[in-house]
Amino acid sequence: EPEVTQTPSHQVTQMGQEVILRCVPISNHLYFYWYRQILGQKVEFLVSFYNNEISEKSEIFDDQFSVERPDGSNFTLKIRSTKLEDSAMYFCASIYLAGEREQYFGPGTRLTVT
Amino acid sequence: QKEVEQNSGPLSVPEGAIASLNCTYSDRVSQSFFWYRQYSGKSPELIMSIYSNGDKEDGRFTAQLNKASQYVSLLIRDSQPSDSATYLCAVTLPGAGSYQLTFGKGTKLSVIP
Numbered sequence: 403e404p405e406v407t408q409t410p411s412h413q414v415t416q417m418g419q420e421v422i423l424r425c426v427p428i429s430n431h432l433y434f435y436w437y438r439q440i441l442g443q444k445v446e447f448l449v450s451f452y453n454n455e456i457s458e459k460s461e462i463f464d465d466q467f468s469v470e471r472p473d474g475s476n477f478t479l480k481i482r483s484t485k486l487e488d489s490a491m492y493f494c495a496s497i498y499l500a501g502e503r504e505q506y507f508g509p510g511t512r513l514t515v516t
Numbered sequence: 517q518k519e520v521e522q523n524s525g526p527l528s529v530p531e532g533a534i535a536s537l538n539c540t541y542s543d544r545v546s547q548s549f550f551w552y553r554q555y556s557g558k559s560p561e562l563i564m565s566i567y568s569n570g571d572k573e574d575g576r577f578t579a580q581l582n583k584a585s586q587y588v589s590l591l592i593r594d595s596q597p598s599d600s601a602t603y604l605c606a607v608t609l610p611g612a613g614s615y616q617l618t619f620g621k622g623t624k625l626s627v628i629p
Contacts, residue, residue: 433614433615435616437617443621444619444620444621444622445606445617445619447616447617447618450614450616457614458614458616460616491559493559493560495617497615503565503567503608504550504562505615505617506562507561509558509559
């Protein structure tokens with residue numbers, strides 16, 4: 403069964419450094435998402451991406467964040483200058499079509515900012 | 517304000533019993549409703565989706581939706597220790613074709629052998 407994959411599984415970085423989190427959505431899916439979950443808190447929407455552009459973004463997704471789909475398979479989330487409060491699990495998700503609204507999540511990347 | 521509310525638990529049930537998990541949502545325009553299971557340190561795993569009022573059954577799981585009361589529930593029959601996890605309720609709004617999910621904080625379920 404096709405799965406969403408994410409790399410790395412764990413990323414440790416120093417405050418102020420740039421990080422890139424990578425996702426490979428299910429191959430025939432069209433909408434892609436990034437969510438984050440701070441330890442002990444709820445899953446929060448960051449951004450959605452469709453047809454090579456951002457569809458919607460939350461208040462969390464400020465100028466420090468960017469997304470792109472550089473090669474038709476990978477979907478990346480970049481944090482330009484990490485802060486301590488960026489420490490969280492970051493999940494990528496995707497759906498097949500607009501009419502099929504079930505989102506499938508990747509295993510996540512644990513980001514630790516020191 | 518889009519809100520999804522769940523009792524945080526923990527909800528403890530004996531093995532073989534029915535576990536009942538509840539969720540209320542504040543936005544009347546919410547169209548799609550989902551239950552995810554999340555084991556500690558893992559990603560959310562989709563269990564059930566429900567889009568119209570009534571019940572939807574899949575194996576040991578039944579989702580119930582009442583849009584008038586803005587209420588969605590999940591019943592787990594014949595609960596097993598492996599069902600012990602946090603159950604997340606999530607809803608979507610039909611905004612700009614994005615269908616992003618708004619999650620509740622989750623209910624922690626513990627099934628006692």
